Amino acid sequence: MPGITHYLTVSALLFFLGLAGFISRKNMFMIFLSVELMLNGINLSFVAFSRFFQALDGHVFAFFVIAIAAAEAGISLAMIILLYKNRQTIDVDRFNIMKG
Amino acid sequence: MKPIMETTIYFIIFASIAVLGGFSTITRRHPLSAALSLVVTLIALAGLYALLAADFLFVIQILVYAGAIMALMIFVIMLLNLKQSEMPPEEQIEKRVLVTLALLAPLFFLVQTAIVRQFGDAAFQPVAEGFGSIKPVGMLLYQTYFLPFEIISILLLVALVGVVALAKRRA
Amino acid sequence: MFTTIADLHQTTPISSQSSLLLSLIVLLPILGALILGSMALWSQPREQGLSEKMLGALGTLTPALSALLALYLFAQQLGQPGLQWTANLGTWIKVSLFELSFGFMMDPLSGLMTVMITCIGTLIHLFSISYMHGDRGFARYFACLNLFLGAMLLLILSDNIVGLFVGWEGVGVCSFLLIGFWFSDAQKAGAGTKAFVANRVGDFGFLLGILFLFLETSHFDFAGLQAGLAETPESRLAVIAFLLLIGALGKSAQIPLHVWLPDAMAGPTPVSALIHAATMVTAGVYMIARLHFIYSQTPSISLLIVLIGALTALMAASIALVQNDIKKVLAYSTVSQLGYMFMAVGAGAYVAGIFHVFTHAFFKAALFLGAGAIIHALHHEQDLMKMGGLRKKLPITHLSMLISCLAIAGIPPFAGFFSKDEILWSLWNEGLYLFWGMGLLTAGLTAFYMFRLYFLAFGSSYRGQAEISAEPLLMKLPLLVLGAGAVLSGFLGLPAVLGLPNWMEHWLSQVFGAHHVAGNMGLALMLMGVSVLVASAGILVALKKYARLQSAPAAATGPLANMLHQKYGFDLLYDAVLVRPLRRMGTLGWQIVERLMIDGAITFGLWAYKVAALMLRQLQTGSIRAYGHYLLLGLTALAYLYFTLHLPGVFRP
Structure with a gap:
């Protein structure tokens, strides 16, 4: 019978996979997908905690995370399209005009 | 089993x-x-x-x-x-x-x-029976978390407007 | 030698009567100042100012209304001896047991002063309309003048010493504003500052005096003070009297705080007439007379007042001998006459002092307005050496000034003769023969320098180049009225010792108590004769020396003349002892505290930020992945902190 420890371990694994993708990939789409992966890792721990403490608040948080992920998806995809139109590339290392 | x-x-x-x-x-x-x-x-x-x-x-x-x-x-x-x-x-x-x-x-x-x-x-x-089903979650969402829920809806609206604004921009 | 409280007991029973008209006398000019002030602010940025006719009429209206009200109330007082008007506008300060109200009180003394101030003030407002014609600050001028009048009336009419102090400070502020009226001229603005600072020195003592008075009696109103001080020992009274005297010295330009008044002539001439001759500078004398119940109990301080007054009178009169600026002569003459008044109040002759305040206001205002008319006619020429022969061109001015010169010189039957002789007679009568001699000498000097001024301006023929314009009607009118005052006001105080009716004595005895001067009629006549002789001698010397002057005489030389030109070195002394050390301290503070410490700290901070920014901006690569790494680093640090703080066992093996 899997306990909360196991669920949280899976959650942490997914989160760290997302983190590794976020810092090691150059493709903008990949970075975006890594972030989605991290969000889902956290969502799993919310649901697990909710089940463990027998309180539904974690479900509500997970629900909010999904809503925010949707908003984020919309905005970042629009930005990727715009950036690609302007620069014909989706390599994040090519975008460094914010260099101080 | x-x-x-x-x-x-x-x-x-x-x-x-x-x-x-x-x-x-x-x-x-x-x-x-x-x-x-x-x-x-x-x-x-x-x-x-x-x-x-x-x-x-x-x-x-x-x-x-x-x-x-x-x-x-x-x-x-x-x-x-x-x-x-x-x-x-x-x-x-x-x-x-x-x-x-x-x-x-x-x-x-x-x-x-x-x-x-x-x-x-x-x-x-x-x-208990019905834990995590739509009714209790909905009750919680529309009572305790009513204000955050509304704010989330505004956030989605803002995202929508933002996307339209971004898409209309011509390089 | 000095009268006691018992002697000062009221001869006529006082009957107080409340009337809000009394507060209107004070409030009307202040209201006018508010209206004119907002108009001045409104018209300041605009090319086309408001109509001068309208502003002038408005500015003169409020003093005129005040004057009418004052005359009305004073007339009722005349008809009903012992009548005292009061008005209470409510509570001002209330702290536990102590309560202070906006109270006004008009007794025979303040009634007389109020009538004098409002009437002369109105005339000077009228004169100003012509004098200030075409000035950019027309509205501002009338606002300040109205405000001054309000403050002065508050000073006179307040029924408590705190209200008097507010008026005292108010006239100081207005004096500052009006001396530096043409503030774009650094020298004139500096004269305003000088007057203000000298007055502040005096006010410091005055304020301390007020606080000591409160400590002693727990009262601020004059009635309470008088009752509360009956038991106070003389030593403590003397401290209070001395502190209050410092304030009076500053306001009335007595040694050693007299230095501001001659410089105050930088202001417009009608201002000099109103503030620096007729009204404000007499506030010190008024204050001492108002608090006579203190000063009559402190013979040492009173003697000090006589001494200061005598020294000031003589010193200022001697400086006036060599001045060539027409306004400077009048300024030193004012200081000298104020010295007379101080001698009088110091000798306990409060009636004589106030009488001289009263007559002096008329002839000195006339003299200043006359000087203003001359300056106006000669297009801002103030040098006596470039005048002469103005008798024909400015007949009314000439007439008014001749009368006033005779009055100030002390020739009977003009006003100055009676008041000055009353003072000299009091000095003699109190046994102060030395000071009587100094007063007599001053009288001779006064007669000489005033007629030097008169002959240089009006005698002989014109020595200047500037074209002479005629005197406008609005100037003639006040000159005539004040000239008439210079003739007539003396008859209010005919010498009682000769058996003549002295109305002034009789009237003010309601305040100061009966003060019968029993004296030898023959001796009094002889003393009068001597003073008239001395004055005539002064006039004759001036006549001989200046009446037929064709060209400007060479300036007098020699050690004495040099000393007079240096004004006995007061300005040099103050400059060396006070101004320059202070300025050096200021420079030091500027260099060390301001430049080195404050600016240095800011500059160092700026430099540190620059260095830090130079290093930190290396981190801003613009690459998102680099930022991701930073995030990770921060996350690791936070995780470490969290785990060590909240899960202490985590890192144990």
Whole structure:
């Protein structure tokens, strides 16, 4: 019978996979997908905690995370399209005009 | 087979699929493959939600996340239709990702230790009938969390307006 | 030698009567100042100012109304001896047991002063309309002048010493504003500052005096003070009297705080007439007379007042001998006459002092307005050496100034003769023969320098180049009225010792108590004869020396003349002892505290920020992945902190 420890371990694994993708990939789409992966890792721990403490608040948080992920998806995809139109590339290392 | 065994097997299956899907997501060269891997992970996560008696989230995860959001994602990737030459030059992706994971491992073990120390082998207690179904979640959402819920709806509206504004901009 | 409280007991029973008209006397000019002030603010940025006719009429209206009200109330007082008007506008300060109200009180003394101030003030407002014609600050001028009048009336009419102090400070502020009226001229603005600072020195003592008074009696109103001080020992009274005297010295320009008044002539001439001759500078004398119940109990301080007054009178008169600026002569003459008044109040002859305040206001205002008319006619020429022969061109001015010169010189039957002789007679009568001698000498000097001024301006023939314009009607009118005052006001105080009716004595005895001067009629006549002789001698010397002057005489030389030109070195002394050390301290503070410490700290901070920014901006690569790494670093640090703080066992093996 899997306990909360196991669920949280899976959650942490997914989160760290997302983190590794976020810092090691150059493709903008990949970075975006890594972030989605991290969000889902956290969502799993919310649901697990909710089940463990027998309180539904974690479900509500997970629900909010999904809503925010949707908003984020919309905005970042629009930005990727715009950036690609302007620069014909989706390599994040090519975008460094914010260099101080 | 006893139901306990069943749960364990389902957990092992879903967890493995989720983690492998996650790994696959971050190591694909083409974003389309990565997105499809992520869909697999999301569906496996939905299975884990079901094991955790989160009926409502199970449905939402499949319909909204794996369905709508990922469909949008894949749609955009196909819309740009990037050729191999237009991709950022990335060599030996698997190796790079593995090295990064190795570097992150200490942090992961830190977290892992904390989790074990905190919860040990604490087991889930049985829950009441209807836990995590749409009614109690909805009650909570529209009573205790009414204001955050409304704010989230405004956030979505703002995102919508932002997307339109971005799309209308001509270079 | 000095009268006691018992002697000062009221001869006529006081009957108080409340009337809000009394507060209107004070409030009307202040209201006018508010209206004119907002008009001045409105017209300041605009090319075309408001109509001068309208502003002038409005500015003169409020003093005129005040004057009518004052005359009305004073007339009722005349008809009903012992009548005292009061008005209470409510509570001002209330702290536990102590309560202070906006109270006004008009007794025979303040009634007389109020009538004098409002009437002369109105005339000077009228004169100003012509004098200030075409000035950019026309509205501002009338606002300040109105405000001054309000403050002065508050000073006179307040029934408590705190209200008097507010008026005292108010006239100081207005004096500052009006001396520096043409503030774009640094020298004139500096004169305003000098007056203000010298007055502040005096006010410091005055304020301390007020606080000591409160400590002693727990009262601020004059009635309460008088009752509360009956038991106070003389030593403590003397401290209070001395502190209050410091304030009076500053306001009335007595040694050693007299230095501001001659410089105050930088302001417009009608201002000099109103503030620096007729009204404000007499506030010190008024204050001492108002608090006579203190000063009559402190003979040592009173003697000090006589001494200061005598020295000031003589010193200022001697400086006036060599001044060539027409306004400077009048300024030193004012200081000298104020010295007379101080001698009088110091000798306990409060009636004589106030009488001289009263007559002096008329002839000195006339002299200043006359000087203003001359300056106006000669297009801002103030040098006596460039005048001469103005008798024909400015007949009314000439007439008024001749009368006033005779009055100030002390020739009977003009006003100055009676008041000055009253003072000299009091000094003699109190046995202060030395000071009587100094007063007599001053009288001779006064007669000489005033007629030097008169002959240089009006005698002989014109020595200047500037074209002479005629005197406008609005100037003639006040000159005539004030000239008439210079003739007639003396008859209010005919010498009682000769058996003549002294109305002033009789009237003010309601305040100061009966103060019968029993004296030898023959001796009094002889003393009068001597003073008239001395004055005539002064006039004759001036006549001989200046009446037929064709060209400007060479300036007098020699050590004495040098000393007079240096004004006895007061300005040099103050400059060396006070101004320059202070300025050096200021420079030091500027260099060390301001430049080195404050600016240095800021500059160092700026430099540190620059260095830090130079290093930190290396981190801003612009690459998102680099930022991801930073995030990770921060996350690791936070995780470490969290785990060590909240899960202490985590890192144990």
